[in-house]
Amino acid sequence: MSMIQPPSARVLGPATLNTDPATRPLFGSRVRAGFPSPADDHLDADINLHAHVVKHPAATFFVRAEGDSMHGDGIHDGDLLVVDRSLEPAPGRVLIVALNGELTVKRLEHIGQRAYLTASNPRYRPIPLDGQEAQVWGVVTHVVHALGGGLA
Known part of the structure; x- marks a missing residue:
């Protein structure tokens, strides 16, 4: 059985390291709330939670x-x-x-x-x-x- 590595445990190179405290990694796949299944093991993009919830x-x-x-x-x-x-x-x-x-x-x-x-x-x-x-x-x-x- 393979273990899915959480985003915080990844080793990121200088090109992918985000030092902006307002943005956090956004996992590339959704998390199922039903029966568990193998998840994609990659980060899709960074997300700024403030920008996501504050439109105006x-x-x-x-x-x-x-x-x-x-x-x-x-x-x-x-x-x-x-x-x-x-x-x-x-x-x-x-x-x-x-x-x-x-x-x-x-x-x-x-x-x-x-x-x-x-x-x-x-x-x-x-x-x-x-x-x-x-x-x-x-x-x-x-x-x-x-x-x-x-x-x-």
Whole structure:
């Protein structure tokens, strides 16, 4: 059985060594989440994670999530959210909203003729927007979270 060498264990020559701390190696094949199979053992290119998740740098900010109201959307307590202020806050999108002066992350939905902020955890009721002071700060485009046992 052959062992696949992780990218960090490779010996790279001067022509292929990337010293830019903003870019990291991108493995040339995808990782299967199903039945394991032999993987291609090569690096395809470098990837700059910031450039990958930030499409509009002047309009993007990061914020940490708190609570469990958005678990159904894969947003957990402590996750880092990438928020783009240049995107339209359309129904179905996950938004950062200042609601009566407090920031919240919720999905914008229309139920009948009314607009609501909805959680993806059924324990939380939809929040009607009529009669509320609400200001959209931006659209959540990416979520970054650590897996259990990953990073301390």
